[in-house]
Amino acid sequence: xxxxxxxxxxxxxxxxxxxxxxxxxxxxxxxxxxxxxxxxxxxxxxxxxxxxxxxxxxxxxxxxxxxxxxxxxxxxxxxxxxxxxxxxxxxxxxxxxxxxxxxxxxxxxxxxxxxx
Amino acid sequence: xxxxxxxxxxxxxxxxxxxxxxxxxxxxxxxxxxxxxxxxxxxxxxxxxxxxxxxxxxxxxxxxxxxxxxxxxxxxxxxxxxxxxxxxxxxxxxxxxxxxxxxxxxxxxxxx
Numbered sequence: 764x765x766x767x768x769x770x771x772x773x774x775x776x777x778x779x780x781x782x783x784x785x786x787x788x789x790x791x792x793x794x795x796x797x798x799x800x801x802x803x804x805x806x807x808x809x810x811x812x813x814x815x816x817x818x819x820x821x822x823x824x825x826x827x828x829x830x831x832x833x834x835x836x837x838x839x840x841x842x843x844x845x846x847x848x849x850x851x852x853x854x855x856x857x858x859x860x861x862x863x864x865x866x867x868x869x870x871x872x873x874x875x876x877x878x879x
Numbered sequence: 880x881x882x883x884x885x886x887x888x889x890x891x892x893x894x895x896x897x898x899x900x901x902x903x904x905x906x907x908x909x910x911x912x913x914x915x916x917x918x919x920x921x922x923x924x925x926x927x928x929x930x931x932x933x934x935x936x937x938x939x940x941x942x943x944x945x946x947x948x949x950x951x952x953x954x955x956x957x958x959x960x961x962x963x964x965x966x967x968x969x970x971x972x973x974x975x976x977x978x979x980x981x982x983x984x985x986x987x988x989x990x991x
Contacts, residue, residue, distance in 0.1 A: 765921060794976075805966060805981040806922065811973075819973035853921065860976050868979065870914075870921040 766790065767856050767871035775877045781842040784874045788835055788856030794818070795837040796868060797829055800851040812837055813860030844878045851875050883967055883982035890988045891957055899952045899985045901967035909970040909977060911943050911950045916984070917963045925965075926952065954987075962989045 766789035776782055788795050797809040808821035812831035823829075826844075831837040841848060852875075855868040883903045891897040901911065910929040914922040928934050928943035928950060940953040954961055964984040970977045 765923070767921075796979075805983045806968075806979075808978050808980065811976055811978070813976065817974070818976035819978050821973070821978055851919075855922075867924050867927065870923065872921050873919075875919075 765869040765871065767854060767869050769852075769854050769871035769874050771874060772872065773875050773877075775879065776844060777879055778844055778846060780844050780878075781840065782844065782876065784839040784841070784852050784854075784876075786837045786839070786854030786856075786871055788837070788854075789869055792856035792858050792869070793835065794857045794860035795831055795835070796855040796857070797823075797837070797839050798853040798855065798870075800853060800873075801847075802850070806853065809839070811860065818860050841876070846878050849876055849878045883969060883980065885965075885967060885982040885985045887983070888986045888988070890990060892990045893957055893959060895957050896953065896955050897957060897987065899954070899965050899967075899987065901950045901952070901982055903948050903950075903967075903969055905969055905971070905980075907972065909972075911941070912968045912970065912979065913939075913941050913952045914966045914968065914981075915963050916966065922966065957989045959989050959991065962987060 768787045793814045796811045798806040809823040811819040829839045851873045853873045855870045912927045913925040916922040926941035938955045943950045966981045966984045968979040968981040
């Protein structure tokens with residue numbers, strides 16, 4: 764158990780819908796990262812927040828957005844869902860978040876999203 | 880862009896030693912990380928090389944050579960529980976932070 768929690772564990776929805784995935788980082792970690800993992804694919808970095816502020820952005824679609832709240836939990840919002848959005852979505856956390864920080868990211872158990 | 884190449888599959892027997900290679904075409908990265916992921920599970924951090932050379936953590940070792948654009952993960956005394964996917968990842972500058980870019984992963988199967 765990494766200490767990172769994600770809810771829900773599974774989510775089934777229809778095309779065109781909007782969903783929200785939630786992540787709570789490890790105690791003491793200020794950074795939250797979101798990743799997408801499609802079937803048999805590697806992890807694709809989406810976005811990073813550090814202490815409430817966006818710090819880095821990867822290949823995140825415009826239909827997707829995220830935020831980090833004052834209590835440091837984060838939410839990933841996925842809208843106008845398409846079949847291709849079906850994937851595992853992982854959240855990770857780390858203590859720091861700047862360029863000077865040596866990476867050790869701790870991953871949550873993931874949310875499996877199925878779009879029908 | 881950046882690309883990392885890993886073998887898609889590796890098979891070895893229990894007790895053996897296996898090396899999983901990672902070649903990359905990128906520059907200006909901070910370091911090379913390795914993560915393990917069991918089927919459907921969360922990736923877990925194994926090792927990080929900021930500098931060239933070998934890093935050893937128990938049965939696992941990781942190596943980086945920036946001049947050769949190459950790294951590897953070495954797993955010794957293989958156990959059945961080591962059957963998993965292994966991902967290399969480079970740490971790149973992104974915004975005011977760093978971004979991990981992962982390879983496609985290597986599926987390791989350990990046979991009895």
